[in-house]
Each structure stands twice: as C-alpha cells, then as structure tokens.
Amino acid sequence: MPANSSTQKSASVSPSPSPPPAASPTPPIEEEEEVLKIDTEVVNVLFSAQDKNRRLLTELKQTDVRLIEDGQPQQIVAFARQVDLPLSLAILIDTSVSQERTLPEERAAAKSFLQSVIRPEKDEVSIVSFTGETTLEQGMTNNISRLNRAVDRVQFVAPSGYIGGGVIAGGTPPISGDNQAAVGSTAIWDAIWVTSEEVLKPSPDKTRRAIILLSDGVNTYGSKKLDDAVQAALKNEAVIYSIGIGDNFYDGVDKGVLKKISERTGGRAFFPQDESELRQAFTQIQIEMRSQFLIAYEPINQKRDGSYRKIEIQLANPELAKQKVNLTHRQGYFAKTESNQPTKPKN
Numbered sequence: 001m002p003a004n005s006s007t008q009k010s011a012s013v014s015p016s017p018s019p020p021p022a023a024s025p026t027p028p029i030e031e032e033e034e035v036l037k038i039d040t041e042v043v044n045v046l047f048s049a050q051d052k053n054r055r056l057l058t059e060l061k062q063t064d065v066r067l068i069e070d071g072q073p074q075q076i077v078a079f080a081r082q083v084d085l086p087l088s089l090a091i092l093i094d095t096s097v098s099q100e101r102t103l104p105e106e107r108a109a110a111k112s113f114l115q116s117v118i119r120p121e122k123d124e125v126s127i128v129s130f131t132g133e134t135t136l137e138q139g140m141t142n143n144i145s146r147l148n149r150a151v152d153r154v155q156f157v158a159p160s161g162y163i164g165g166g167v168i169a170g171g172t173p174p175i176s177g178d179n180q181a182a183v184g185s186t187a188i189w190d191a192i193w194v195t196s197e198e199v200l201k202p203s204p205d206k207t208r209r210a211i212i213l214l215s216d217g218v219n220t221y222g223s224k225k226l227d228d229a230v231q232a233a234l235k236n237e238a239v240i241y242s243i244g245i246g247d248n249f250y251d252g253v254d255k256g257v258l259k260k261i262s263e264r265t266g267g268r269a270f271f272p273q274d275e276s277e278l279r280q281a282f283t284q285i286q287i288e289m290r291s292q293f294l295i296a297y298e299p300i301n302q303k304r305d306g307s308y309r310k311i312e313i314q315l316a317n318p319e320l321a322k323q324k325v326n327l328t329h330r331q332g333y334f335a336k337t338e339s340n341q342p343t344k345p346k347n
Contacts, residue, residue: 041302041336043069045295046082046208046239046266047313047329048288056291057325064317065327067297069309078296087123087210087289088140088203090195090238093154094215096131096186100156102245105275106214110151113212113282114144124207126199129154132185132221134194140203187222188215189229192240192261196232208289209238210267212282216246217254226261233265235334241285242269245278266330288328299335306337 045067049057062079091110095103110127118125120142127137127150138150192211200209211233219226233240242258258269268288270281295313310332315321 041304042077042296042298043311043333045297045311045313045329045333046292047295047327048292050326050328052324052326056287058291060293064315064320065295066314066316067295068312068314069297069299070301071310072300074297074300076295076297078294080294082208082292082294083290084122085208085292086204086206087117087125088200088207089123089125089209090128090199090211091125091151092128092130092191092195092211092213092215094131094186094188094213095129095154095156096220097156097158098186098216098218098247099245100158101247103154103156105278106245107151107154109275109278109282110214111148112279113286114147114151116283117286118142118144118147120144124203126195127151127154128191128195128199130187130191131157132187134187134191136199140199185221186215186219187224188213188217188219189224189226190222192229193224193232196229196236196238200238201236208292209236210289211238211240212285213240213242213258213261214245215242215258216252217242217244217258218246219257226257230261230264231334233261234330234332237330237333238265239267239330240265241267241288243278243281244269244271263328264331266328268328301335304336304338307335308332309335 049060051057058081060081062076067074067076091113093099093103093106093110099106114125117123122142124140124142125138125147126140127147129135129137137153138146141147192213195211200211203209232238240262242262244253244255244258246253253271255269255271258271262269268285270284272278272281299309301309311330313327313329315325315327
C-alpha cells in the first residue's frame with residue numbers, strides 16, 4: 001500500500017505485522033450494473049427508502065423521486081434497484097481506553113457479520129484498528145479466515161502506567177514513532193480520512209464502498225477534522241455506517257457526531273445497548289447495503305472545477321410523502337477537475 005505523504009503518524013496507516021495477503025481477483029461486473037456511458041460527466045447516487053416503521057422499500061419507480069443539485073432540478077438518465085453490487089468494506093475499530101470493556105463483544109459481532117455477509121466471489125473487506133494512530137490489520141481480501149484472524153488481533157493495549165478504569169498512574173509513556181501524544185488517545189477523523197484515501201480508494205470502481213465505524217465518537221487527537229473525514233469519504237464514494245458503542249464510565253457515546261458523519265455520507269448511525277442489539281445493527285447494515293436504488297444523472301453544471309455540489313433526493317410521489325417515507329443518501333459530491341478528465345480516444 002502506498003505510504004501517506006503526511007508526517008503525522010496519526011494520519012497514515014501502519015501495517016499490522018502479519019504477512020500481507022495474496023491479491024484477490026477482481027470480480028467481473030455484470031452488464032446490468034453498468035451505468036450509461038456518455039461524453040458528459042454522469043453522477044451516480046445510491047439511496048435507500050424506509051417507511052415510518054423503518055421497513056426498507058424495494059419497489060420504487062423513477063417517477064417517485066426527483067433529484068436536486070445546488071437547488072436546481074436535474075435530469076435523471078438511469079434508475080435501477082441495486083441488490084447485487086460487489087462490496088468493498090472497511091471495518092474500523094476504536095481500540096482506545098474507552099473501548100476496553102466493549103471490545104470482546106465488538107470482535108464477536110464483527111466476525112459474525114463477516115461470516116453472514118461476505119460473498120468470496122464478489123466482496124472484499126479490510127480490518128483497521130485505531131487509537132491515536134491507525135493500523136491496517138488486514139488489507140482488502142475475500143478470505144474469511146484471514147479476516148477473522150485480523151479481528152482477533154484487534155486488542156486493547158494499555159498505555160504505560162494504566163491501572164484500569166481509565167486511570168493512568170504515571171510513568172514514562174512509550175514512544176509511538178516520534179509521537180508520544182498519540183498513546184491512549186482517539187483520532188477518529190484521521191482514521192476515517194486515511195482509510196478512505198489509502199484503503200478504499202484503490203478498490204474497483206463498480207463497487208459499493210463503505211466504512212463500518214465502531215467507536216464512541218469522542219475524538220481527542222489528530223490532525224484531521226470531521227469535515228476532512230467527510231470530504232475524504234465523499235471523494236472516494238464511501239458511505240459511513242456508525243455503530244456508537246462506548247463505556248458510560250467515560251463520556252458515553254457522542255450520538256450527534258456519529259449521526260452527522262453518517263448522514264452526510266449517506267449512511268446511518270446505530271446505538272446498541274447490549275450485544276444482541278450490536279448484532280442487530282450489523283444485520284441492519286447488511287440489509288441496507290443490499291436494498292438500494294441507483295440514480296444516475298447529468299449535472300446541469302458541467303464545470304470541472306473540483307467544487308462541492310449539494311445533492312437532495314426528494315419524493316415526487318405525494319402518496320409516498322403521506323406515508324412519511326424517508327430517503328437516505330449522500331448529501332453531496334466533489335466535481336471532477338480538468339486534471340482527472342479522461343483523455344478522448346484518437347480517431
């Protein structure tokens with residue numbers, strides 16, 4: 001994996017000492033999953049629809065919705081239900097002090113999720129752990145055994161002088177690279193940023209990219225801000241599903257922050273109270289990722305200026321509006337720039 005150019009260790013992925021996995025073949029993309037290819041830029045937006053009882057809707061038509069970009073209605077050129085798109089997932093696990101008592105349940109739920117969701121012929125997953133620094137426990141693979149071993153490697157490592165219950169009795173802190181401040185801290189935004197840029201970015205284009213974040217949402221360290229994390233996820237078309245889990249002995253869970261980063265990228269936040277609800281959260285994420293719709297449209301604004309464009313998908317069907325159907329999707333994207341415009345073939 002390419003090294004990050006940043007000098008901050010908290011904003012780069014440190015490889016796990018385990019041997020690197022063999023590269024997995026990229027699954028072929030079915031013809032029906034191809035989006036219309038034309039010379040102008042086409043933006044693809046995935047969304048899910050739920051009724052007031054949080055039941056996912058699977059029967060929608062193009063005329064049921066309309067798409068707005070920066071306040072202007074857009075012309076939809078393709079609309080389809082997506083149930084079989086290959087998945088590229090990163091499971092991002094907080095191993096800071098506040099997660100000491102919850103990690104065993106998180107590991108068990110993550111392994112159960114891997115066993116039930118991953119299709120070896122189509123999907124790939126990576127395992128990433130973080131405190132003040134980010135560690136790649138397992139790069140993208142479809143090998144369940146390697147993924148399970150990586151999850152088992154995710155452990156709480158106590159800072160020097162730690163005597164339990166969040167109490168550090170002093171002593172000389174270990175040196176983490178050239179950065180001692182990262183020990184025992186939590187750099188959530190750094191972890192999301194580097195996972196989006198270094199782990200998910202190289203994955204195939206025609207995949208559903210997502211980060212499943214297990215954390216209390218309390219960021220205490222790092223060079224990146226929440227907006228930096230959102231921007232990196234949007235640029236790499238990664239949706240963030242947050243599972244807010246923490247220890248009430250500390251600050252509990254920052255629900256507002258986890259909701260914000262999930263909703264801005266088109267995901268959702270879950271706040272389980274016990275191991276059963278934690279497993280249910282993973283199950284719901286699985287269902288949502290398999291029950292989505294794709295909208296493709298040509299933006300009226302075809303400028304390749306790298307600017308942020310706000311997206312809103314609205315209900316056009318008054319009957320669905322009466323039923324209080326809720327649409328979940330990413331809230332925007334960054335336009336391409338001239339530098340990444342594809343070269344036109346020569347005649």
